[in-house]
Amino acid sequence: MSTAEERRATAAALTLHTARIAELATDLQYARQPEVWERYGVRGRELSVRDMTYHLPFLGTAIVADEPRVFADYVAWIRHLFARLGFEDPAAAVLLACMRDAIAEALPGGLGAVAVPYIEAGVAELAAPLRRFASFLEDDGHPLRPLARLYLDALLKNDRAAARTLVLDAVARGVGLREVLLRVLQDVQREVGRLWFSAEISVAREHYCTAVTQDVIAHLYPRIMDTPRVGRRIVVACAAGESHDLGARMVADFFELAGWDAVFLGRDTPTAALAEAVREHRPDVLGVSANMSFHFPAVRDGIAAARRADPTGRLRVLVGGYQFDATPGLWTRTGADGSASDADAAVATAEALVAAVRGQGVAS
Amino acid sequence: MTALRRVPPSLDAVLRDVAFDHLWRSSSVLALVLDAQGVVIDANARAEALFDGPVVGRRGVDLVGVAGAAARSTLAHLGTRGGAVETVRLTFRDLGGATLVLGEADAGELARVERDLAAMHADLQNLTREVVRKNRALARLGELKSRFVGMAAHDLRKPTGVILGYVDLVLDGAGAALSDDQRRLLGAIRSSCSFMARVIDDFLDLAVIEAGQLTLHLAPSDPGSVVRAGARRAEEHARRADVTVSLDLEPGTARRLDASKIEQVAMNLVGNAIEHSPPGGRVVVASRLEGAAFTLTVSDEGPGIDPDDLARLFRPFERGAHGGVARVGSFGLGLSISKMIIDAHGGSLDAASGAHGGTVFVVRLPGAGERIA
Numbered sequence: 001m002s003t004a005e006e007r008r009a010t011a012a013a014l015t016l017h018t019a020r021i022a023e024l025a026t027d028l029q030y031a032r033q034p035e036v037w038e039r040y041g042v043r044g045r046e047l048s049v050r051d052m053t054y055h056l057p058f059l060g061t062a063i064v065a066d067e068p069r070v071f072a073d074y075v076a077w078i079r080h081l082f083a084r085l086g087f088e089d090p091a092a093a094v095l096l097a098c099m100r101d102a103i104a105e106a107l108p109g110g111l112g113a114v115a116v117p118y119i120e121a122g123v124a125e126l127a128a129p130l131r132r133f134a135s136f137l138e139d140d141g142h143p144l145r146p147l148a149r150l151y152l153d154a155l156l157k158n159d160r161a162a163a164r165t166l167v168l169d170a171v172a173r174g175v176g177l178r179e180v181l182l183r184v185l186q187d188v189q190r191e192v193g194r195l196w197f198s199a200e201i202s203v204a205r206e207h208y209c210t211a212v213t214q215d216v217i218a219h220l221y222p223r224i225m226d227t228p229r230v231g232r233r234i235v236v237a238c239a240a241g242e243s244h245d246l247g248a249r250m251v252a253d254f255f256e257l258a259g260w261d262a263v264f265l266g267r268d269t270p271t272a273a274l275a276e277a278v279r280e281h282r283p284d285v286l287g288v289s290a291n292m293s294f295h296f297p298a299v300r301d302g303i304a305a306a307r308r309a310d311p312t313g314r315l316r317v318l319v320g321g322y323q324f325d326a327t328p329g330l331w332t333r334t335g336a337d338g339s340a341s342d343a344d345a346a347v348a349t350a351e352a353l354v355a356a357v358r359g360q361g362v363a364s
Numbered sequence: 365m366t367a368l369r370r371v372p373p374s375l376d377a378v379l380r381d382v383a384f385d386h387l388w389r390s391s392s393v394l395a396l397v398l399d400a401q402g403v404v405i406d407a408n409a410r411a412e413a414l415f416d417g418p419v420v421g422r423r424g425v426d427l428v429g430v431a432g433a434a435a436r437s438t439l440a441h442l443g444t445r446g447g448a449v450e451t452v453r454l455t456f457r458d459l460g461g462a463t464l465v466l467g468e469a470d471a472g473e474l475a476r477v478e479r480d481l482a483a484m485h486a487d488l489q490n491l492t493r494e495v496v497r498k499n500r501a502l503a504r505l506g507e508l509k510s511r512f513v514g515m516a517a518h519d520l521r522k523p524t525g526v527i528l529g530y531v532d533l534v535l536d537g538a539g540a541a542l543s544d545d546q547r548r549l550l551g552a553i554r555s556s557c558s559f560m561a562r563v564i565d566d567f568l569d570l571a572v573i574e575a576g577q578l579t580l581h582l583a584p585s586d587p588g589s590v591v592r593a594g595a596r597r598a599e600e601h602a603r604r605a606d607v608t609v610s611l612d613l614e615p616g617t618a619r620r621l622d623a624s625k626i627e628q629v630a631m632n633l634v635g636n637a638i639e640h641s642p643p644g645g646r647v648v649v650a651s652r653l654e655g656a657a658f659t660l661t662v663s664d665e666g667p668g669i670d671p672d673d674l675a676r677l678f679r680p681f682e683r684g685a686h687g688g689v690a691r692v693g694s695f696g697l698g699l700s701i702s703k704m705i706i707d708a709h710g711g712s713l714d715a716a717s718g719a720h721g722g723t724v725f726v727v728r729l730p731g732a733g734e735r736i737a
């Protein structure tokens with residue numbers, strides 16, 4: 001077992017030496033499995049090095065958070081991606097071994113050993129059954145599933161007018177805003193992510209879907225912002241570096257729907273700006289969002305800075321986003337008071353937190 | 365011919381064949397072959413799709429907008445009917461007696477632009493959210509303010525009435541026992557207090573109207589006599605200001621209106637006219653029936669109103685400059701309240717000034733059954 005101090009130092013060293021580790025590991029890969037890698041040529045090698053620099057931050061987060069599952073979940077995702085690209089699990093296993101050996105060589109003072117159990121969690125994942133990344137729109141009997149499918153169809157056909165009309169009409173007919181936001185817009189966005197990840201749609205198409213969904217939500221704002229006030233305030237922000245802002249904004253919107261005053265700071269909020277917002281708005285609750293595991297350190301640092309900016313000690317902090325959904329319990333390593341996997345649960349958790357005595361964590 | 369350095373010579377021919385086949389049948393790269401006169405003699409599937417039909421026989425310059433001789437490589441904007449305009453980089457390759465025109469989009473540039481546009485769109489949506497949120501907050505504040513003003517005015521009205529009542533009682537009942545000085549002081553209390561009562565009434569009216577709660581108590585009345593009652597309430601004011609008020613009221617037909625509100629309007633207009641008249645001046649209050657419509661005019665010989673100020677003065681708390689000095693006791697509410705009352709009746713309130721001063725306020729009320737609900 002490593003100490004928190006060692007883990008911190010290891011993660012920091014990983015960040016510092018990423019480029020060197022990526023080069024070393026790729027060299028090892030090519031040496032050990034020339035038959036797999038040689039055929040990709042010079043460009044292929046460049047891509048291997050680049051991919052290695054993507055993998056390492058996930059390992060870094062697993063280490064600082066002392067949460068091996070973070071890396072295992074990432075490997076499960078990568079494995080899916082690899083399968084699509086025609087790489088077999090053995091290639092992934094070699095890749096992880098090369099990563100481990102490169103880290104051992106590059107990190108000073110035996111810090112490489114600290115990383116080993118986390119990499120092993122990834123290796124173990126390769127032996128587990130392939131995880132299924134099921135469609136988010138599978139028929140689960142929910143009455144809004146058909147609407148969600150029609151909405152996605154319209155997006156894939158470039159028909160933003162039809163997409164918008166579908167949603168606005170449903171709301172006009174009396175379908176609940178929360179239901180539409182979660183069961184149509186959120187689930188379709190998640191499905192769009194799955195389609196992108198499965199190489200069934202382009203990045204451009206994902207951008208289009210996201211933009212239309214943002215636009216539809218903007219058209220719902222006059223309704224969303226129409227709830228009588230309850231006298232509570234939340235500030236919601238994406239952690240530094242994080243550019244997924246739609247989920248975080250939806251969280252803010254659900255607080256407006258619940259009568260809270262919900263200030264939304266948008267994507268990529270620097271730590272200093274987060275602290276400043278806490279000083280300026282004096283919220284009851286701060287919500288920090290980050291989808292990507294490699295933003296875990298930014299989440300943790302942001303929360304620490306926000307707490308320093310709150311002399312009353314009454315500020316409650318929530319975290320959320322893809323990484324916290326993918327790895328339950330990860331939120332407890334951020335310094336937050338609670339977490340939630342969607343906007344509805346976020347409001348319930350926040351309300352429980354502000355009602356409860358300080359210091360008690362609540363998750364839902 | 366470019367040497368294929370890594371491919372063994374045995375594969376050379378088949379590679380060229382397959383690569384060409386791809387270019388000709390499925391690639392997104394545009395390819396046209398032009399003869400020496402610049403006419404298309406062959407083209408790939410992409411070209412036919414982009415230009416919407418057979419292109420052989422057409423002139424290359426008509427299709428891509430540039431002739432090969434002018435440039436070896438240039439950007440061109442190619443549009444299809446009803447489609448988006450695509451920018452491609454055209455390259456002209458000499459085939460010896462013929463020219464191969466290739467056109468391809470810069471995917472890297474497109475991806476960078478897409479990414480930045482998407483980020484900007486997200487930020488803009490966040491700004492939209494902020495605008496809607498702040499608008500709502502402002503609207504809530506506005507409501508709060510109206511409610512506050514309404515409550516304050518409502519609570520002040522009663523004690524003011526009590527003071528006025530007792531001052532009158534003392535002045536009337538204990539008349540003989542009072543010294544002239546005491547009588548004068550009580551008179552001052554009385555006039556300050558009735559001014560306060562008027563201001564309070566105005567604030568209350570405004571609060572009610574802004575809360576959207578102005579309700580008219582409509583009953584058939586003769587507008588002429590209602591106006592007369594209003595003008596009479598300004599008599600004392602006219603006497604003190606040394607202004608003559610002449611009434612020229614045509615008897616009208618009864619129509620449904622809120623008599624006390626219309627009386628208030630008449631009093632406001634006549635009061636303003638007196639206030640802005642020179643000593644010895646004359647105010648004319650006239651009413652006419654034009655068809656079914658009732659028209660009231662209130663004219664004075666005062667300084668007039670600058671046309672630039674006119675529209676503004678009908679809004680709450682807007683007052684004229686009066687040579688830079690705002691008059692004591694002027695809140696700028698009378699005209700706005702009057703206008704809202706007339707609007708609620710479906711009528712109109714306007715004003716006009718002559719070049720040499722003097723102002724006419726004109727009230728029009730629609731005829732019976734026209735628009736009065």
Ligand code: B12
Pocket residue numbers: 074077182185186189190191192193194196197206210241242243244245246247248250251286287288289290291292293318319320321322325339340341342343344346486
């Ligand atoms: C749209 C999108 C983007 C857009 C985002 C645009 C924008 N303005 O938001 C862009 C193009 C920027 C993007 C970039 C990337 N993306 Co992306 N993206 C998505 C996608 C398809 C949809 C996100 C979305 O709109 N969801 C809809 C919202 C409403 O749902 P939600 O995000 O789940 O949010 C809910 C909860 O998480 C929770 N919640 C969220 N925040 C908070 C905060 C608090 C306090 C609480 C309590 C709760 C909470 O409540 C929300 C509402 O109910 C997701 C797919 C997915 N599953 O989400 C991938 C996804 C998140 N992206 C992914 C990836 C890999 C990337 C990139 C690394 C790709 C790349 N190579 O560039 C980059 C990283 C960018 C960065 N540095 O942050 C992966 C992540 C996989 C992983 N293992 O980590 C995903 C999961 C796609 C996939 N299936 O593989 N992406």
Ligand SMILES: Nc1ncnc2c1ncn2[C@@H]1O[C@H](COP(=O)(O)OP(=O)(O)O)[C@@H](O)[C@H]1O
Pocket residue numbers: 632636637640664666667668669677682683684685686693694695696697698699700723
């Ligand atoms: N008859 C008039 N002649 C000149 N100016 C006038 C006349 N009536 C109104 N005004 C101008 O319009 C302004 C607004 O009038 P009003 O709403 O009644 O408020 P107030 O009388 O309290 O100032 C006045 O301050 C004055 O400048």
Ligand SMILES: [Mg+2]
Pocket residue numbers: 632635636697698699
């Ligand atoms: Mg006035």
